[in-house]
Amino acid sequence: MAIRSLAYVIIDSADVEGWRSYGENVLGMQAFDHGDGIRLRMDDRPFRVQILKGAEEKFHAAGLVYADKPDFDAGIARLRAAGVALELASVDEAKERHVREFVRCTDPSGNRLELGWGNIVDGKPFVSPQGVPGFITGEMGLGHIVFPAMKLAETRAFYVDLLGFGDSDEMRAYFQGGGPDDPGVGFHFLHCDNPRHHSVALGEFPAPSGLIHMMVEVPGLDDVGRALDRAMAAGVHISSSLGKHMNDKMTSFYMRTPSGFDVEYGCGGIQPDWKTFTPTISLKEDEWGHHWNFGA
Ligand SMILES: [Fe+2]
Known part of the structure; x- marks a missing residue:
């Protein structure tokens, strides 16, 4: 019931256009408009980095995923038993993250985590605008x-x-x-x-x-x-x-x-x-x- 991987990172930023240019021209990822912000794609997952338009530069959350639903359920039960405060995200919020379910919590230093399961992919290939052959993901x-x-x-x-x-x-x-x-x-x-x-x-x-x-x-x-x-x-x-x-x-x-x-x-x-x-x-x-x- 261990976490399988770091699935995504979400950032609040006032500088969405700065991130678009940085994502495409420096990192070599694909940037797509999403709401007021952008998503950066680096593999077959629809996004790995999401920039939400915000008032200041702030880390928003990291998405850590379990391999499957049984692992997720067991992991969540363990957190609950330890008294960790968990907030279950809605079905729409999970869809937005391209996972099946997730909960929000913070670690003891206050870092915001989203713990989920389900790797929802869309079949579109990653094509780097800078010719990066691919990322190791x-x-x-x-x-x-x-x-x-x-x-x-x-x-x-x-x-x-x-x-x-x-x-x-x-x-x-x-x-x-x-x-x-x-x-x-x-x-x-x-x-x-x-x-x-x-x-x-x-x-x-x-x-x-x-x-x-x-x-x-x-x-x-x-x-x-x-x-x-x-x-x-x-x-x-x-x-x-x-x-x-x-x-x-x-x-x-x-x-x-x-x-x-x-x-x-x-x-x-x-x-x-x-x-x-x-x-x-x-x-x-x-x-x-x-x-x-x-x-x-
Ligand atoms: Fe490092």
Whole structure:
């Protein structure tokens, strides 16, 4: 009854046109009008990222899905038994998300989740306007998200004990140089019921927009390099240079979205066999690269 994958992410933004251009010209996804906002398509799911027109830049919700109805029912029963407040969405709301059913809840740090089941596809092919050959999705979901989690231990326990996630890695990162005045920040990297190294990670620091970053994965280094070229040509802030992470071996760069959080655009993430995997505790973030420029 573990969560199968990260199915979608929903963002509130005042800058829908900024997102349209960013989605099509930088990310290489297809943008479609939807209500006052847009949907971004990156595979056979009708959308993976939805931008709702809003007054401010704010993470709205992440959609996590169970594989099927029995898993969903068992997962929801477990959350109820633990006293987690759940709000069942209407049939129309579920249709809008392209799932059969979902409930809304928040994790102990206040991150908004939609837990659902049912993968409703429309048979239309993904055709990237930038020639991206495809994104690595399918059963592994859209990629990963990193949430702010000021209640780090309690929030990790929520994902592990109630949603069925497992530990992949934990780490303390020192963004201020690691001197005596730098206490570092804690991270937990968690996998669910698919081979992606982590679908959710938790970082012990606040994020103004409500999201630290989301990651999308492409087949090869050339696809990452071309995205970096497009980002630089579009004047997008590059938050981190190209680098290779220690834990998931992802080669990636980070860039700012119109909503202020980052997108990590990478390739080559490992896909461990969870039956034989031993969680790691990483003493550094990267094998090389990932030089940060947090900017304004
Ligand atoms: Fe990441």
